[in-house]
Amino acid sequence: MNHKKNHKEKEEKSENNPSVEEKRSLKDDVIVAIYFLKLVFKIQKSYIPLMLVSAIFQAATPFFGIIIPKYIIEELMEQKRIKMLILYVGILIIGNGCLNLINKFFTTKVELANIRLINGFELHLGKHIMNMDLEKLEDPKILDMKEQAIFPIYNQDALRNMIESLIAVIRISITILGLAAIIAILNPLIIALIISIVLINGIISKKAQRITFRFFQQLIPLNRKFGYYASLVTDFSMAKDIRIYNMAPYIGKKIRDYTEESIESMSKSMNTTAKYFGLNSVTLPLEMLLIYGYMVYQVILGSISIGEFSMYISAGNNFTNYITEFIQNVVQLRQMCLYLDIYLKFEKIPSKRKTGTKSVESILNCYSNTIEFKHVYFKYPRSEEYTLKDVNITIHSGEKLSVVGPNGAGKTTFIKLLCRLYTPDKGEILLNGVNINEYSYDEYMKLLSVVFQDYKLFSFTIKENIVFDKGLQVPDETVNKALEKVGLLEGIEELEKGIHTSLYKNFDKNGIELSGGQAQKLAIARAVYKNSPIVVLDEPTAALDPYAEYEIYTSFNKLIGDHTAIYISHRLSSCKFCNKIAVFDDGELKEYGTHQELVNKNGMYTKLWTAQAQYYV
Numbered sequence: 001m002n003h004k005k006n007h008k009e010k011e012e013k014s015e016n017n018p019s020v021e022e023k024r025s026l027k028d029d030v031i032v033a034i035y036f037l038k039l040v041f042k043i044q045k046s047y048i049p050l051m052l053v054s055a056i057f058q059a060a061t062p063f064f065g066i067i068i069p070k071y072i073i074e075e076l077m078e079q080k081r082i083k084m085l086i087l088y089v090g091i092l093i094i095g096n097g098c099l100n101l102i103n104k105f106f107t108t109k110v111e112l113a114n115i116r117l118i119n120g121f122e123l124h125l126g127k128h129i130m131n132m133d134l135e136k137l138e139d140p141k142i143l144d145m146k147e148q149a150i151f152p153i154y155n156q157d158a159l160r161n162m163i164e165s166l167i168a169v170i171r172i173s174i175t176i177l178g179l180a181a182i183i184a185i186l187n188p189l190i191i192a193l194i195i196s197i198v199l200i201n202g203i204i205s206k207k208a209q210r211i212t213f214r215f216f217q218q219l220i221p222l223n224r225k226f227g228y229y230a231s232l233v234t235d236f237s238m239a240k241d242i243r244i245y246n247m248a249p250y251i252g253k254k255i256r257d258y259t260e261e262s263i264e265s266m267s268k269s270m271n272t273t274a275k276y277f278g279l280n281s282v283t284l285p286l287e288m289l290l291i292y293g294y295m296v297y298q299v300i301l302g303s304i305s306i307g308e309f310s311m312y313i314s315a316g317n318n319f320t321n322y323i324t325e326f327i328q329n330v331v332q333l334r335q336m337c338l339y340l341d342i343y344l345k346f347e348k349i350p351s352k353r354k355t356g357t358k359s360v361e362s363i364l365n366c367y368s369n370t371i372e373f374k375h376v377y378f379k380y381p382r383s384e385e386y387t388l389k390d391v392n393i394t395i396h397s398g399e400k401l402s403v404v405g406p407n408g409a410g411k412t413t414f415i416k417l418l419c420r421l422y423t424p425d426k427g428e429i430l431l432n433g434v435n436i437n438e439y440s441y442d443e444y445m446k447l448l449s450v451v452f453q454d455y456k457l458f459s460f461t462i463k464e465n466i467v468f469d470k471g472l473q474v475p476d477e478t479v480n481k482a483l484e485k486v487g488l489l490e491g492i493e494e495l496e497k498g499i500h501t502s503l504y505k506n507f508d509k510n511g512i513e514l515s516g517g518q519a520q521k522l523a524i525a526r527a528v529y530k531n532s533p534i535v536v537l538d539e540p541t542a543a544l545d546p547y548a549e550y551e552i553y554t555s556f557n558k559l560i561g562d563h564t565a566i567y568i569s570h571r572l573s574s575c576k577f578c579n580k581i582a583v584f585d586d587g588e589l590k591e592y593g594t595h596q597e598l599v600n601k602n603g604m605y606t607k608l609w610t611a612q613a614q615y616y617v
């Protein structure tokens with residue numbers, strides 16, 4: 001029991017503050033690296049092989065500049081054979097030129113593959129976010145975690161840097177082994193000297209990087225707020241409110257304040273890391289002094305020739321640089337694994353939405369379905385109170401149900417649960433006697449056509465807004481029929497490109513803006529086209545004029561025929577078109593029956609009905 005509690009606390013702690021785990025074992029990093037290597041391979045198969053081939057050529061490059069000059073100098077100092085000199089110089093120039101060309105070729109290929117990788121990753125991330133529980137996307141902690149997870153990927157190129165540094169570690173190891181073999185001929189102690197100086201530098205760099213990491217983590221919530229205010233400035237949908245309420249100075253001030261705050265903490269972090277980098281600049285000259293001193297001494301003693309002096313000096317310098325690069329890459333690799341681990345934790349957030357496996361095929365075809373809410377309780381995450389309390393209702397096949405009640409009564413929440421956007425805390429929702437979570441999620445969605453209050457239209461063409469990806473296979477005629485049913489065809493037919501006209505002007509200067517009512521009709525046409533056995537319209541007529549409202553209600557029942565329909569509306573006139581009415585108040589189903597039954601009851605429905613009749617007269 002206690003163990004369970006501790007485990008839960010630990011889980012909560014790591015979910016709430018994923019960045020704290022800085023003490024990581026090599027095994028943690030190996031797990032992360034393997035996961036992302038597999039992911040990269042899945043997204044862009046050619047990326048890793050390209051990087052590897054490129055690394056092999058890069059590993060070979062330095063040896064030309066180290067070994068060939070030795071022969072040139074020796075030829076110059078001793079035998080002075082012109083033919084051999086030309087040969088060595090030729091090998092040096094042509095060899096270097098060829099390697100440079102090959103390296104350029106692979107760098108370009110890797111760049112292109114990287115663009116594909118990043119775009120592919122964006123899609124991978126998008127799919128993950130689209131499949132996350134809605135409640136998680138409303139949780140500020142998860143939103144911060146998402147930001148922490150994706151910030152290094154886009155801003156610090158973490159995915160590419162991880163692979164690059166991993167491959168660099170392999171490439172540099174090969175070069176280092178070759179250089180060490182050359183230097184060891186002279187004196188293996190030189191290798192020990194270089195490695196110790198570089199290790200000291202590595203430790204200093206690691207400290208500086210830890211500080212930078214902590215700093216970026218602290219900056220994330222600030223960046224998210226800054227991003228929100230900055231996006232408001234360019235968000236067209238906010239333009240009206242910003243102008244009417246003269247919000248520009250307020251937003252401008254917020255942006256300036258957040259910028260100041262970021263700059264202040266950035267300069268603090270930079271001052272601290274500068275001290276560490278200052279230390280690094282002392283150790284390297286000291287190493288140079290010792291190596292040069294030793295080599296010059298060997299030349300004076302006559303132990304090595306000038307050609308060998310040049311080769312050893314060059315090998316020593318390269319060895320220092322490559323060992324430094326090796327350590328930097330190991331530090332960077334582990335740093336990237338740390339960043340990517342946060343992404344991995346974000347990706348591994350468990351989903352409450354059960355995917356289910358049961359097929360809905362039989363229901364889809366025969367349109368026979370009974371929905372039953374059994375003692376359903378639900379509270380939004382981080383809410384104290386239940387939004388729905390002990391809701392019991394059965395909606396029979398083909399029934400037209402009107403859901404009414406005051407603002408905040410829980411009507412939309414009732415629909416959200418039916419749509420599996422949230423899961424009940426207690427009780428269950430059954431479809432033909434089976435818990436809806438047991439049905440395959442994608443198939444279950446085929447059963448529902450829903451128009452929410454805050455439905456969204458996209459910057460696609462009108463046709464694409466109705467049929468989405470099936471655009472090419474669907475004849476225009478079918479789309480026209482759906483538009484005709486909601487009374488929108490006439491206006492659209494007059495447009496030059498008809499249903500192929502773009503909505504909004506984001507990508508098309510000839511795109512159109514729809515009025516509130518037209519937009520709502522288009523959203524309803526989408527539901528009509530989907531032709532699902534269960535249709536839900538949440539406040540479908542709020543933006544419609546009374547004539548259009550009448551049209552929709554009288555024609556909609558005809559339109560959907562024997563499909564089940566649930567209408568949420570504040571205009572109780574809609575109830576007349578329904579055979580059942582559910583009255584919600586304060587999260588409870590207060591009354592249920594036909595219009596006449598509820599009027600006779602003289603309860604809440606009667607109050608709402610008479611209140612509205614009074615204002616309409």
Ligand SMILES: Nc1ncnc2c1ncn2[C@@H]1O[C@H](COP(=O)(O)OP(=O)(O)OP(=O)(O)O)[C@@H](O)[C@H]1O
Nearest residue numbers: 138380383387405406407408409410411412413414
């Ligand atoms: N995502 C959410 N997180 C937390 N609370 C929410 C969320 N959505 C709605 N609520 C709360 O749940 C309650 C019921 O909201 P709901 O939208 O279901 O009411 P409604 O009956 O559809 O209202 P209206 O008639 O105004 O559309 C309200 O108190 C609302 O503030």
